[in-house]
Amino acid sequence: MNPWLIVCQSVERYALRVRKVNTLFLSKPAIIERMKSGEKNIDTIRHSLAHLLAAAVRELYPDAQNAIGPAVENGFYQDFELPKPISDNDLPAIEKKMRELLPQWAEWTKKEVTLAQVKKEFSWNKYKMELAKEFAKEKKTLTFYICGGFVDLCKGGHSTPPSEIDPKSFKLDRVAGAYWRGDEKNKMLTRIYGLAFNTKEELEAYLKQREEAIRRDHKKLGPALDLFTFSELVGAGLPLWTPRGMILRELLDNFVWELRRARGYEKVEIPHITKKDLYERSGHWDKFKDELFRIKTREGHEFAMKPMNCPHHTQIYARRKWSYRELPQRYANTTMVYRDEQTGELAGLSRVRSITQDDAHVFCRQSQAVEEMGKIWDIITEFYRGCGFPELRIRLSFHDPKHPEKYLGTPKVWKSAEAELQKLVKEKGAEATVALGEAAFYGPKVDFIAKDSIGREWQVATIQLDMNMPERFNLSCINEKSEEERIAMLHAAIMGSTERFLSVLIEHFAGAFPLWLSPVQAAVIPVSDKFIAYGAKVRDTLQKEGVRVEMKHADETLGKRIREAEMMKIPYILVVGDKEVTNESVSVRHYKRGQEGEMKLETLAQKVREEIIKKII
RNA sequence: GCCGAUGUAGCUCAAUGGCAGAGCAAUCCCUUCGUAAGGGAAAGGUUGGAGGUUCAAGUCCUCUCAUCGGCUCCA
Numbered sequence: 040m041n042p043w044l045i046v047c048q049s050v051e052r053y054a055l056r057v058r059k060v061n062t063l064f065l066s067k068p069a070i071i072e073r074m075k076s077g078e079k080n081i082d083t084i085r086h087s088l089a090h091l092l093a094a095a096v097r098e099l100y101p102d103a104q105n106a107i108g109p110a111v112e113n114g115f116y117q118d119f120e121l122p123k124p125i126s127d128n129d130l131p132a133i134e135k136k137m138r139e140l141l142p143q144w145a146e147w148t149k150k151e152v153t154l155a156q157v158k159k160e161f162s163w164n165k166y167k168m169e170l171a172k173e174f175a176k177e178k179k180t181l182t183f184y185i186c187g188g189f190v191d192l193c194k195g196g197h198s199t200p201p202s203e204i205d206p207k208s209f210k211l212d213r214v215a216g217a218y219w220r221g222d223e224k225n226k227m228l229t230r231i232y233g234l235a236f237n238t239k240e241e242l243e244a245y246l247k248q249r250e251e252a253i254r255r256d257h258k259k260l261g262p263a264l265d266l267f268t269f270s271e272l273v274g275a276g277l278p279l280w281t282p283r284g285m286i287l288r289e290l291l292d293n294f295v296w297e298l299r300r301a302r303g304y305e306k307v308e309i310p311h312i313t314k315k316d317l318y319e320r321s322g323h324w325d326k327f328k329d330e331l332f333r334i335k336t337r338e339g340h341e342f343a344m345k346p347m348n349c350p351h352h353t354q355i356y357a358r359r360k361w362s363y364r365e366l367p368q369r370y371a372n373t374t375m376v377y378r379d380e381q382t383g384e385l386a387g388l389s390r391v392r393s394i395t396q397d398d399a400h401v402f403c404r405q406s407q408a409v410e411e412m413g414k415i416w417d418i419i420t421e422f423y424r425g426c427g428f429p430e431l432r433i434r435l436s437f438h439d440p441k442h443p444e445k446y447l448g449t450p451k452v453w454k455s456a457e458a459e460l461q462k463l464v465k466e467k468g469a470e471a472t473v474a475l476g477e478a479a480f481y482g483p484k485v486d487f488i489a490k491d492s493i494g495r496e497w498q499v500a501t502i503q504l505d506m507n508m509p510e511r512f513n514l515s516c517i518n519e520k521s522e523e524e525r526i527a528m529l530h531a532a533i534m535g536s537t538e539r540f541l542s543v544l545i546e547h548f549a550g551a552f553p554l555w556l557s558p559v560q561a562a563v564i565p566v567s568d569k570f571i572a573y574g575a576k577v578r579d580t581l582q583k584e585g586v587r588v589e590m591k592h593a594d595e596t597l598g599k600r601i602r603e604a605e606m607m608k609i610p611y612i613l614v615v616g617d618k619e620v621t622n623e624s625v626s627v628r629h630y631k632r633g634q635e636g637e638m639k640l641e642t643l644a645q646k647v648r649e650e651i652i653k654k655i656i
Numbered sequence: 657g658c659c660g661a662u663g664u665a666g667c668u669c670a671a672u673g674g675c676a677g678a679g680c681a682a683u684c685c686c687u688u689c690g691u692a693a694g695g696g697a698a699a700g701g702u703u704g705g706a707g708g709u710u711c712a713a714g715u716c717c718u719c720u721c722a723u724c725g726g727c728u729c730c731a
Binding site: 258346 | 658659660661667687688689690691692693694704721722723724725726727728729730731
């Protein structure tokens with residue numbers, strides 16, 4: 040297999056894994072195209088630096104075997120099997136060696152070789168040998184690329200001589216583990232990541248952006264703003280929600296519910312456990328048994344914590360026979376699901392074991408499916424607009440017509456559903472990319488991708504058409520001809536996972552939420568405790584308007600109390616003293632707009648109320 | 657789960673194998689202040705947990721839990 044393919048596949052898997060769609064990732068053909076063209080570009084520089092890294096490591100650790108080393112987003116990496124583990128602390132020495140070698144790397148030499156020649160040159164390196172044998176089998180030309188006396192088995196893609204690379208434009212970043220060829224069953228290699236850009240300035244800009252991302256990290260900001268916490272006693276991946284965090288969660292959930300209610304959704308509720316029978320029927324027991332938290336009753340019966348809600352919801356639908364006139368049935372349910380994720384995968388709120396889903400399922404005739412999807416679409420766009428993501432990128436995940444066997448349902452059903460989805464996109468005046476082969480086996484999807492304030496893209500919502508569940512649970516309605524008709528089912532989560540959505544939201548706003556979402560919307564600060572009575576009046580007036588407001592007592596200096604309110608990112612800081620008492624006013628300081636001066640209490644209350652209702656960002 | 661790193665007071669961080677410390681927060685006292693840190697006192701610890709080496713362990717070793725960066729997986 041071509042090492043580039045391995046790289047590209049792992050890059051794609053990475054993108055999927057974090058469900059973060061990074062525009063900087065090049066598609067597989069694009070990388071290969073650029074490598075082939077040999078044009079001077081950043082990828083060839085990065086690729087060359089990977090060779091240089093291999094050479095430096097081989098000099099410092101003569102027993103090291105280098106595996107593959109491609110260009111990736113922001114830089115490059117090289118995998119090694121090392122006699123002794125190394126850590127980030129060893130990177131400066133390797134980096135120094137790279138810079139030392141750099142001037143000697145003035146020219147690339149390409150040499151076509153036979154398998155015998157590879158065997159001779161790389162007898163010490165089982166990874167290169169494995170690749171070479173495979174290429175030979177596939178009748179590919181084997182090539183050596185030599186630079187600065189360092190020979191590597193490589194497909195090519197080097198234009199700039201490394202000696203021309205600015206030594207300050209690259210930097211070794213970190214050490215990580217990676218499986219040989221990305222396969223869990225294979226040996227774990229040591230991967231050294233490097234950063235590389237065209238210029239020193241670009242590298243510095245990237246490092247700065249990364250710092251910005253760290254500043255916004257929800258794992259730090261969440262506890263700092265007192266939104267959630269973790270406990271070692273409770274366990275990894277099980278966030279605990281504080282009063283302030285709960286305000287946020289409820290506001291978001293109510294918003295979703297408001298949008299749903301207007302479109303005919305009804306609330307349902309389900310237990311968090313079930314007999315295993317439900318998942319045996321749905322097919323999840325077999326396929327996902329490793330990820331189920333299982334429970335054995337004292338009588339020996341096996342139960343499981345629910346990892347999803349659809350099977351439960353199907354049983355609400357299945358409680359009786361339905362006339363086609365009563366469809367669609369739309370069930371909404373915000374509830375937690377539990378998945379036994381691998382500990383190494385858990386990360387803040389982005390990946391947890393107790394996941395809140397704002398889940399909804401629509402049970403409808405197949406002929407109604409696209410119209411219902413349109414309604415969900417509207418909910419999604421309105422919701423995300425209200426949360427500060429005015430523009431969403433849309434991806435239609437369709438089936439791969441070359442492999443009809445991989446999908447449930449007839450090609451005809453797929454074709455017509457997909458054609459209608461295309462029509463829907465047009466009706467909505469949206470643009471969408473079509474991703475063939477990205478559909479679930481049970482139906483096509485519409486995926487929504489949001490861009491955050493520092494340019495990162497996140498897949499946030501999806502609408503899925505499910506032709507599998509109705510089949511497995513024999514869900515139907517009685518149609519006009521008095522026949523049993525198989526229905527369709529839609530999965531309609533808006534936030535998807537509340538936890539994951541909050542992680543994106545916290546980072547998007549760097550914790551400074553829009554007014555309507557702020558757990559505390561205003562802080563009243565009396566200049567001294569002579570003004571506590573008036574402060575209380577201000578607080579009560581705003582509270583009557585539904586504003587979440589706190590008063591900060593005067594046992595600390597004014598400056599300090601303002602600082603505390605600022606650090607908690609409270610939108611309105613209202614200072615009251617002599618002048619304000621006389622004028623029935625407040626002195627307004629806004630967390631984004633700064634000092635706003637004196638304002639009549641009445642005027643402020645009205646203004647704040649309006650800002651909340653209109654969900655101004 | 658795998659590779660690597662980290663874990664000291666609520667938070668941020670000190671401490672050659674030799675008496676576990678500072679700032680902030682919390683508490684109490686003084687201060688009553690006009691837009692991002694007023695002053696003082698007292699308190700806060702089984703150094704994540706368990707075991708081991710040593711005259712002596714925060715420091716070295718083993719196991720374990722948690723966190724971070726990756727890998728693998730994800731309905």
